[in-house]
Amino acid sequence: MTDLTKGGELKALFVFALPIFLGNLFEQLYNITDTVIVGNLLGAEALAAVGSSTQILALTISVSTGMSIGASVIISQLYGAKRNQNMKEVVDTNIIFISLFSFFLMVLGLLYSPVLLEHLNVPASLLSDADAYLQTILLDVIFIKFFTYGVVGAALATVLAQVFSFIVCLRYMYRYYPKLAPNLLHLKWKVSVLKTSLAIGLPAMLQQIFISLGFLVIQFLVNGFGANAIAAYTAASKVDAFAEMPAINLGQALMNFTAQNKGAGEQKRIAKGGRSALIITLGISIAISGLIYSFAPHFIAIFNRQKAIVQIGEGYLRIVSIFYFVFGAMQVLNGLLLGYGKSLLPLIASVTTFCLLQVPLAVCLSHHTKLGFNGIWLAAPFGWFAGFLMRLIYFTNISKHIERKE
Numbered sequence: 464m465t466d467l468t469k470g471g472e473l474k475a476l477f478v479f480a481l482p483i484f485l486g487n488l489f490e491q492l493y494n495i496t497d498t499v500i501v502g503n504l505l506g507a508e509a510l511a512a513v514g515s516s517t518q519i520l521a522l523t524i525s526v527s528t529g530m531s532i533g534a535s536v537i538i539s540q541l542y543g544a545k546r547n548q549n550m551k552e553v554v555d556t557n558i559i560f561i562s563l564f565s566f567f568l569m570v571l572g573l574l575y576s577p578v579l580l581e582h583l584n585v586p587a588s589l590l591s592d593a594d595a596y597l598q599t600i601l602l603d604v605i606f607i608k609f610f611t612y613g614v615v616g617a618a619l620a621t622v623l624a625q626v627f628s629f630i631v632c633l634r635y636m637y638r639y640y641p642k643l644a645p646n647l648l649h650l651k652w653k654v655s656v657l658k659t660s661l662a663i664g665l666p667a668m669l670q671q672i673f674i675s676l677g678f679l680v681i682q683f684l685v686n687g688f689g690a691n692a693i694a695a696y697t698a699a700s701k702v703d704a705f706a707e708m709p710a711i712n713l714g715q716a717l718m719n720f721t722a723q724n725k726g727a728g729e730q731k732r733i734a735k736g737g738r739s740a741l742i743i744t745l746g747i748s749i750a751i752s753g754l755i756y757s758f759a760p761h762f763i764a765i766f767n768r769q770k771a772i773v774q775i776g777e778g779y780l781r782i783v784s785i786f787y788f789v790f791g792a793m794q795v796l797n798g799l800l801l802g803y804g805k806s807l808l809p810l811i812a813s814v815t816t817f818c819l820l821q822v823p824l825a826v827c828l829s830h831h832t833k834l835g836f837n838g839i840w841l842a843a844p845f846g847w848f849a850g851f852l853m854r855l856i857y858f859t860n861i862s863k864h865i866e867r868k869e
Contacts, residue, residue, distance in 0.1 A: 709751070
């Protein structure tokens with residue numbers, strides 16, 4: 464594990480963030496390639512079918528994402544405090560908990576996927592493919608192009624890719640971090656460790672769940688505008704996720720940087736690292752904004768060249784891309800707060816700004832004005848601004864408290 468309590472703050476952040484970025488880069492490239500293949504080989508309706516079901520999958524993944532955040536913070540704090548013997552207990556306990564909970568959610572999803580899709584306002588013409596994708600989700604061109612498995616092939620390819628990724632990560636841990644690597648046949652459960660993990664991980668998990676529920680409402684709204692809008696939203700959201708990735712990754716790196724240095728009692732180092740991360744994030748976000756805004760229609764056309772889809776997707780990207788700098792600043796503050804173990808405020812901020820502001824605003828703008836689906840895209844920057852301000856106010860307060868203690 465990288466020691467983030469020594470050396471230059473900027474170098475430490477870069478060294479830690481780079482592997483995270485590369486890992487997420489390849490995952491995003493796979494997801495984009497998967498969607499490009501579906502959109503170009505199977506057409507707009509297949510692209511819409513896949514897109515209309517992905518938010519249900521995101522909801523199930525949110526549980527493991529939240530608990531992983533909690534485990535990551537605890538492991539980083541233990542590493543900073545040089546308590547290496549306790550780290551493996553955290554890894555083992557969280558693997559057991561996440562696996563059991565994920566299995567439970569998988570069973571629910573398999574049993575009720577048709578009902579969920581109907582309630583999500585998925586157009587009748589897309590229900591069959593959407594259900595097949597959701598139930599299978601689980602090498603892409605081979606299954607789609609040569610065996611004509613359609614969206615089922617796309618889903619099967621996704622699962623095989625995730626299994627391969629898991630095996631590679633496990634081998635990497637055994638080679639470079641043997642003290643942390645889990646023995647999958649002899650995992651040890653410790654209730655006290657689970658309680659500690661839940662204390663930090665539960666708010667983060669709830670944050671992810673509430674965000675996923677909010678996105679289900681957004682997907683419901685988009686689904687109401689038909690297959691072209693769903694296909695455009697699916698394509699544009701892939702580009703959007705790729706554009707937001709550097710800020711999210713820097714926030715994750717800063718979270719671990721902050722946790723380690725908090726464990727080591729290096730408060731001044733945290734402040735310097737936070738400033739460096741903010742400057743880098745803002746610079747990258749502004750550059751990405753210019754790129755996405757300028758070439759928005761070309762990015763959408765990669766997924767599908769239908770004029771209506773390109774126009775809708777272009778509108779989405781040109782609205783949200785202007786405000787990437789706000790999103791980036793929010794991720795930096797999020798990383799600092801989570802690294803300090805203050806996971807409750809990000810939860811409150813996410814629920815308040817996304818679920819109670821952005822989602823209702825999307826409903827109002829899309830259904831009670833002439834903006835239509837553009838109202839859904841326009842609501843996102845309002846949520847980002849509010850989320851940033853809430854985190855900034857809270858972080859300013861805890862920073863003053865820390866300075867008084869010193």
